Amino acid sequence: MEEIKKQTILSGIQPSASSITLGNYLGALKNWAMLQDEYNCIYGIMDMHTITVRQTPAELRKNTVSLIAQYISAGLDETKNLIFIQSHVPAHAELAWILNCYTQMGELSRMTQFKDKSAKHHDNINAGLFTYPVLMAADILLYQADLVPVGADQKQHLEITRDIAERFNSIYGDVFTIPDAYIGKESARIMSLQNPTAKMSKSDPNPNGCIYLLDDIDTVVRKIKRAVTDSEACVRYGEGKDGVNNLLNIYSSVTGKTIDEAVAEFASCGYGELKAAVAEAVAEELRPIHAKYDDLMKNKDYLESIYKKGSETANYISRKTLNKVKKKVGFVL
Numbered sequence: 001m002e003e004i005k006k007q008t009i010l011s012g013i014q015p016s017a018s019s020i021t022l023g024n025y026l027g028a029l030k031n032w033a034m035l036q037d038e039y040n041c042i043y044g045i046m047d048m049h050t051i052t053v054r055q056t057p058a059e060l061r062k063n064t065v066s067l068i069a070q071y072i073s074a075g076l077d078e079t080k081n082l083i084f085i086q087s088h089v090p091a092h093a094e095l096a097w098i099l100n101c102y103t104q105m106g107e108l109s110r111m112t113q114f115k116d117k118s119a120k121h122h123d124n125i126n127a128g129l130f131t132y133p134v135l136m137a138a139d140i141l142l143y144q145a146d147l148v149p150v151g152a153d154q155k156q157h158l159e160i161t162r163d164i165a166e167r168f169n170s171i172y173g174d175v176f177t178i179p180d181a182y183i184g185k186e187s188a189r190i191m192s193l194q195n196p197t198a199k200m201s202k203s204d205p206n207p208n209g210c211i212y213l214l215d216d217i218d219t220v221v222r223k224i225k226r227a228v229t230d231s232e233a234c235v236r237y238g239e240g241k242d243g244v245n246n247l248l249n250i251y252s253s254v255t256g257k258t259i260d261e262a263v264a265e266f267a268s269c270g271y272g273e274l275k276a277a278v279a280e281a282v283a284e285e286l287r288p289i290h291a292k293y294d295d296l297m298k299n300k301d302y303l304e305s306i307y308k309k310g311s312e313t314a315n316y317i318s319r320k321t322l323n324k325v326k327k328k329v330g331f332v333l
């Protein structure tokens with residue numbers, strides 16, 4: 001019997017902080033780990049995207065290697081997933097340049113992330129920030145990805161990727177696979193513990209709102225105990241109860257229980273008990289991750305062997321697409 005070819009999944013996170021957040025973990029990495037048997041999975045450490053915002057070089061280097069260890073300790077089996085560093089694969093920059101010439105200024109200026117980031121970094125509105133989605137399109141199209149698991153914030157970038165790919169294909173024939181967004185079953189959106197109407201984000205200036213994957217357990221417990229709730233003192237899920245909803249979402253994502261089950265479990269509890277239970281559940285989830293992370297970070301040679309091998313394979317795959325593109329546009333090969 002002919003084997004059915006596995007679909008290809010590609011995604012990535014920027015090494016823009018020393019630790020990813022519980023939001024990145026529950027919204028992205030934990031789901032990625034569940035795909036590794038069913039799909040051909042490729043995950044980049046997107047360091048070229050990171051320099052669209054000014055970085056300290058030594059820290060970027062450290063954060064890049066640490067992010068590989070975070071990927072693996074959060075559940076990505078390095079033998080089943082291709083893990084690579086974006087800047088180790090020159091095809092990304094090369095294809096991004098070519099695709100820049102097939103992308104309109106108008107469509108880039110509609111990107112909400114560009115508008116948000118230029119407002120936040122008004123002293124450094126660089127061209128890379130503007131063409132960020134074109135590099136992201138190159139990341140995806142080079143590997144002929146079928147599916148791209150991303151959160152809601154990245155959907156617009158996936159739409160523009162599809163538009164660029166369709167435009168290119170309509171001129172030159174079937175060069176690129178048109179990728180679809182992959183929205184996991186549990187697409188939890190984790191909010192800031194201090195401002196539960198805003199997304200929990202790596203670059204949140206208030207560290208108390210954000211649980212980092214690598215926060216020590218005492219810090220995690222303290223942050224959850226201080227989480228903003230409301231004055232109703234009743235554990236239920238509903239409108240206007242953003243803080244409590246967020247705690248229930250975290251609990252549900254971590255334990256695998258449904259929201260209804262979680263609400264039933266805490267029906268007769270006060271917020272103190274709810275927070276203690278959420279803190280314990282998160283602590284239990286993070287302990288084995290910390291242990292694995294500490295082990296991996298002790299073995300830098302092993303981490304290096306993973307990203308070297310990963311980048312080699314990524315170079316091989318991406319070259320094939322890039323050569324096809326170069327031929328199509330008329331470059332002498």
Ligand code: ATP
Nearest residue numbers: 014016023024027028150151189190200201202203
């Ligand atoms: P930054 O603060 O540097 O912009 P971020 O924390 O918002 O970063 P990204 O690196 O942009 O995170 O996102 C990595 C992945 O994690 C994406 O797929 C994104 O959708 C997902 N993600 C980020 N924050 C959350 C969140 N609070 N809840 C669920 N998923 C999230």
Ligand code: LTN
Nearest residue numbers: 010011012013014046049136139
């Ligand atoms: N823009 C994404 C990171 C990213 C990415 C990608 C995600 C860069 N290239 C390709 C999926 C596919 C972010 O900020 N979350």
